[in-house]
Amino acid sequence: MLFCKESLFTPGPTPVPDRVKQAMNQPMVAHRSEVFSNNLKQVATRLMPVFGSKEPVIVIAGSGTSALESAVCNVVHEGDHVVVVVTGVFGERFASICESYGVNVHRLDIEWGTACRPEQLETFLKGLEHPVKAVFATYCETSTSVLNPVKDLGAVVKRLTDALYIVDGVSCIGGVPVDMEEYQIDILVSGSQKALMLPPGLAFVAVNKRAKEEIKNGPKKRFYLDLNRYIQSYDEGTTTPFTPPVSLVYGANEVCQMIEEEGFGNVIKRHEILRDMTRAGVKALGLPLLVENDADASPTVTAVKPADGKANVIKKYLQEHFSMAIASGQKQLKGKIFRIGHMGYSTPFDVLNVLTALEMVVHELEGRDTFGIAVKKAEEVWKAHV
Amino acid sequence: MLFCKESLFTPGPTPVPDRVKQAMNQPMVAHRSEVFSNNLKQVATRLMPVFGSKEPVIVIAGSGTSALESAVCNVVHEGDHVVVVVTGVFGERFASICESYGVNVHRLDIEWGTACRPEQLETFLKGLEHPVKAVFATYCETSTSVLNPVKDLGAVVKRLTDALYIVDGVSCIGGVPVDMEEYQIDILVSGSQKALMLPPGLAFVAVNKRAKEEIKNGPKKRFYLDLNRYIQSYDEGTTTPFTPPVSLVYGANEVCQMIEEEGFGNVIKRHEILRDMTRAGVKALGLPLLVENDADASPTVTAVKPADGKANVIKKYLQEHFSMAIASGQKQLKGKIFRIGHMGYSTPFDVLNVLTALEMVVHELEGRDTFGIAVKKAEEVWKAHV
Known part of the structure; x- marks a missing residue:
């Protein structure tokens, strides 16, 4: 590693x-x-x-x-x-x-x-x-x-x-x-x-x-x-x-x-873009979002619910292979979801990093050709907004 | 922005x-x-x-x-x-x-x-x-x-x-x-x-x-x-x-x-991977490398020589749009190349960030569909090495 x-x-x-x-x-x-x-x-x-x-x-x-x-x-x-x-x-x-x-x-x-x-x-x-x-x-x-x-x-x-x-x-x-x-x-x-x-x-x-x-x-x-x-x-x-x-x-x-300095309006816009980038990337990877309705999705955090229930496997993999900390599910969602924070001191490059990590882990777990596909969609979102 | x-x-x-x-x-x-x-x-x-x-x-x-x-x-x-x-x-x-x-x-x-x-x-x-x-x-x-x-x-x-x-x-x-x-x-x-x-x-x-x-x-x-x-x-x-x-x-x-702690052997290997990721990504974008011969390429820095001479335009764009500092050419290479450092406290995610930025700038300058293509090649290199 x-x-x-x-x-x-x-x-x-x-x-x-x-x-x-x-x-x-x-x-x-x-x-x-x-x-x-x-x-x-x-x-x-x-x-x-x-x-x-x-x-x-x-x-x-x-x-x-x-x-x-x-x-x-x-x-x-x-x-x-x-x-x-x-x-x-x-x-x-x-x-x-x-x-x-x-x-x-x-x-x-x-x-x-x-x-x-x-x-x-x-x-x-x-x-x-x-x-x-x-x-x-x-x-x-x-x-x-x-x-x-x-x-x-x-x-x-x-x-x-x-x-x-x-x-x-x-x-x-x-x-x-x-x-x-x-x-x-x-x-x-x-x-x-x-x-x-x-x-x-x-x-x-x-x-x-x-x-x-x-x-x-x-x-x-x-x-x-x-x-x-x-x-x-x-x-x-x-x-x-x-x-x-x-x-x-x-x-x-x-x-x-x-x-x-950034302007609070720009801060808000940035968070919306980070959410949209994250959701577009996760979807491109074929990973289901817990919040299906785009209008209900928070600009600050995104929950992902892998169909095979491998949420904690993915979380552990990201920590062990990429020193990347994401969050697991709580209470009734324990073990069923993982959550990605994209708020505060977070920028498009941070979201792209976590999407890259997900591309790598999904490839590893499922053998699918995932390289670049989440990043591509996220870049399209970024590009469309700026 | x-x-x-x-x-x-x-x-x-x-x-x-x-x-x-x-x-x-x-x-x-x-x-x-x-x-x-x-x-x-x-x-x-x-x-x-x-x-x-x-x-x-x-x-x-x-x-x-x-x-x-x-x-x-x-x-x-x-x-x-x-x-x-x-x-x-x-x-x-x-x-x-x-x-x-x-x-x-x-x-x-x-x-x-x-x-x-x-x-x-x-x-x-x-x-x-x-x-x-x-x-x-x-x-x-x-x-x-x-x-x-x-x-x-x-x-x-x-x-x-x-x-x-x-x-x-x-x-x-x-x-x-x-x-x-x-x-x-x-x-x-x-x-x-x-x-x-x-x-x-x-x-x-x-x-x-x-x-x-x-x-x-x-x-x-x-x-x-x-x-x-x-x-x-x-x-x-x-x-x-x-x-x-x-x-x-x-x-x-x-x-x-x-x-x-990392082990000096691992440090050396990491630098080689960072070089290979960078070169694979840059090539995927169709940007010519100054050092054509792989065996001559340093694991710590990569010089890119855009065919259209837009080296400084790219450097400026990365700074202005992404707050990302790369280096320009010196002396006889002034204005002809830009250089990406990938040494020391540098990891695959850093290289992927700079490749993403290059995907964005090449898309912006040339209108080509570049999103994800450099990142994909770099991830393949990363995957093959670990």
Whole structure:
């Protein structure tokens, strides 16, 4: 076997650009200093267009799940009724968090690998007997690579209910369009280690004015994830209630710089092209996509479901022969799919590398003449877009 | 245009691995300390198999040219007669250095793009009226991507003369086999920024016992490049006569670690595969190779000579559209060729990236259906080798 560089194609963590690493390597500073406060202020403000938020984006030291939990425990009370749209593992995560807080969860379960249609949500909401406090949805369902139509779902939520509309954007924000006002999202959460090109460790929460009010009068049983504390700390001079990960905030500021330099519209377009290249290449290889409907496919991750069930064989082969890390399936999709991340610091050449690797492994496993065929289709997509 | 990561395919400098950068980021130490001395000792010793040297490899703070000059000014006296085999720009460099020192240079000029045949050297040496002090040859001629048969040339030198045999290995040592005893090389020089995966700044000189004696009795007019001082400093406790680039030495030690982990035999094989992949891909695209004879082609760099003279157009396009840096032609090859480096921290995926970029640019310039065709051939080569 030939030496290959370690390459990372998991749907989070994702590769961290050198310039972000360098920003994180700046000398440590006190988190109550003016210099850090200025840095945090920039991050909170510069992330606003990325989250489509009219308010500064809240930064929490935590994983994506901490952001999800904060979106539950700050606005939903014990005994409340909520709807959770479950299209995969991370929809289930929202449901589990709500259940932990003694909330009555009404699950709208969608077949894994398809997106939730607005009509499905409409029918579901109309069938409920209780008024709901909140509707939870997942923008990109990482476990299936589905991108839910969160804008259309939001329109349904707001037409039929007075509920808060809360969206998990962990594995796509930074790579997809979003406008909280237009999409009617009240709380939008994300994490640092996906399309935002950072190591794990930062959770982001964007809230609108209504959510802010709800948070102010939220349940008592919260402390670390009490978003009110974070909002107040911003108001009192852009700081954080608890010690923030200083280096990651420096890194986040550099990420904002990179996004601004490329132009956020171009970033979004790039992700769409990466998805289309990946899907075209995988199809050319005769490998079935889990998400059959192009309109349901996320620009940040692609799940592949080999007909012969060799998902884990392929994953292992790529790691062992090409030092290339992709992700396997989770829960009911365990062993049935593999997933390719193409978000954040990812470019056409990265997608072409993973397609080349797939050409090699399919040739090896099935003896088919696959060389160049996936790459060819992907190049055609690239060419057509630029 | 879509965002692409900066990628470096020049035949030096070449990409520096993260772990080498991290090694260079260790705390600065005094160069007269035991810790630095131990580090330098390791580098000097661990590089011996890479240079095929029986003596510790000398480390100079300088560019490759400083190593070339040291190989001249330590053993050749004013008025001496020497032969320089000139197959390109770096053969000319040796000749220019010799001329600066008032040495009588007998140039054996070989057509650029072909290697020097042993018979050509034999005829040339037989035609000389003066005994020669040294014969200079270039292992990999970076400017043309020719790999000269330095072993066979060495046999001719030693059969017909008493001359020292001095070889420039700057753009290949670390990626090609060499054994100074078997190849009958007396002095072999190289630089850090090519197959040795380091930033520029270190020059390496390997000398055998005979060369050591000659250096001891060498010309007076030398100071910084007086190899005797370096040899003595080694003997007196592995140090350097002048301040060494401490960080680069740390980096060099990590490079040795990487080469040992991969296995030097595997490193050599990898370079051969990278060359074969590159040549197969370029040929599939219908682009003429400057070095037509496969046996003359260097495993570290490939020169391409587009029939329509569009070398610089292609180079510019790759930089502007793909942030990909390749090299142009030098001197008489200026504007006629472009060069792709594939040495050091380079793997099949890197070669496939540059071939993809060439597929895209040829399609753009000529409208030909090139997508996938170079990649396909390169994958076939890769597959056949592993």
